[in-house]
Amino acid sequence: MDVARMKPEEARAMIRRNEWTRPTSGVAGGYTQANLVILKKDLAFEFLLFCQRNPKPCPVLDVTEPGSPVPNLVAPEADVRTDLPKYRIYRHGELVEEVTDIVKFWEDDLVAFLLGCSFTFESAMLKNGIPVRHLEEGCNVPMYKTHIPCVKAGRFEGPMVVSMRPIPETHVVRAVQVTSRFPAVHGAPVQIGNPEAIGISNMDRPDFGDPVTIKEGEVPVFWACGVTPQAVAMQVKPELMITHAPGHMLITDLRDEQFGVL
Numbered sequence: 623m624d625v626a627r628m629k630p631e632e633a634r635a636m637i638r639r640n641e642w643t644r645p646t647s648g649v650a651g652g653y654t655q656a657n658l659v660i661l662k663k664d665l666a667f668e669f670l671l672f673c674q675r676n677p678k679p680c681p682v683l684d685v686t687e688p689g690s691p692v693p694n695l696v697a698p699e700a701d702v703r704t705d706l707p708k709y710r711i712y713r714h715g716e717l718v719e720e721v722t723d724i725v726k727f728w729e730d731d732l733v734a735f736l737l738g739c740s741f742t743f744e745s746a747m748l749k750n751g752i753p754v755r756h757l758e759e760g761c762n763v764p765m766y767k768t769h770i771p772c773v774k775a776g777r778f779e780g781p782m783v784v785s786m787r788p789i790p791e792t793h794v795v796r797a798v799q800v801t802s803r804f805p806a807v808h809g810a811p812v813q814i815g816n817p818e819a820i821g822i823s824n825m826d827r828p829d830f831g832d833p834v835t836i837k838e839g840e841v842p843v844f845w846a847c848g849v850t851p852q853a854v855a856m857q858v859k860p861e862l863m864i865t866h867a868p869g870h871m872l873i874t875d876l877r878d879e880q881f882g883v884l
Contacts, residue, residue: 626651630697630873634705637873640722643707645762645869647741647754654807654878655871656683656693656736657848658702658709660724660864663688666733668776672854673735675773679782679850681738681806683874689730696874702734708867710852715859724864732864737848738807739871740785742878746800752793755834762869763787764828765849769821770812772850780854783829784812784820784844788836797843806881813844820844829853830868 625633626648633650636642646655661669666688673680684695691703704723711719711727721727740763744754756763763785770782789797794814802810813820825842826833830849836842855863866872 625649630875631699633873634697634700637707638701638704643722646707646871646873647744647763647869648757650873652745652878654683654696654874654876654881655739655741656696656874657739657851658706658864658866658872659735659737659851660702660732661735661860662729662862663731663733665777665860668778669735669851672772672775672778673737675775676782676850678808678812678846679772679848681808682735683738683806684736686734688733691728691734693734693736693872693874696736696876697872698875700872700874702872703728706866706872707870710865710867712852712855712860712863712865714861715856720867727864736872736874737851738881739848740808740845741871742807742881743801743804745878746803746882747797750796750800752789752797752800755788756832759834761834762831764833765830765847765868766817766822766844767829767853772854777858777860778854780850780857782812783847783850783853785831785847786825786828786842786844788834788840789843790840794841794843801845803882808846808848811843811845815841815843817842817844
């Protein structure tokens with residue numbers, strides 16, 4: 623099964639049948655993937671404001687109507703309740719369950735936010751000869767909480783989460799150039815090297831995802847990450863927040879290049 627060549631609707635159908643429960647990096651190559659945050663309607667405006675004030679980690683691609691599970695702008699035939707491989711259920715800031723669909727959790731006052739994902743620019747990195755280590759090693763991208771504070775909005779505040787990719791020193795400038803073309807999906811890195819400068823003390827123990835090999839002559843490069851709302855949930859403790867499991871995204875109908883700028 624060549625999942626990289628799948629169309630988005632084929633990939634979502636496979637996921638809906640629980641035939642793919644792994645991270646989605648590399649699935650339906652060339653199509654934009656999205657992080658997911660679901661909140662009750664009474665928190666939706668505050669979270670939208672939080673995203674507007676923190677566009678690097680939380681770039682908004684779509685917001686559903688209250689009670690609707692359909693992301694009309696990015697994938698009008700998709701269902702956010704079933705079309706991601708894994709979801710996380712947070713109650714009062716505590717991760718209480720990880721599931722493969724959220725049909726039984728759905729309520730009429732829930733609003734879903736689809737946020738840009740750095741998996742989108744990985745195709746462009748590969749085309750430019752820049753290695754993507756978690757794809758090479760068949761695992762999830764490593765993600766770390768930082769001490770970079772997000773801008774507060776209403777009740778929402780907390781630390782930025784970053785994803786990390788080891789980049790050969792000779793490719794770092796090109797990696798910055800390539801990813802800077804995608805501001806709607808996190809854009810340029812927020813840190814190059816020196817993880818301690820942003821509060822990361824142990825690269826072998828990511829807060830989310832899996833550790834990857836950093837080879838001699840490579841530099842850890844960090845991008846803002848759409849898992850940031852999960853770190854915020856742990857701090858703000860809303861009654862209910864449903865998210866994607868880190869690395870397990872919604873595959874949209876939009877092409878990656880639609881988000882590229884010259």
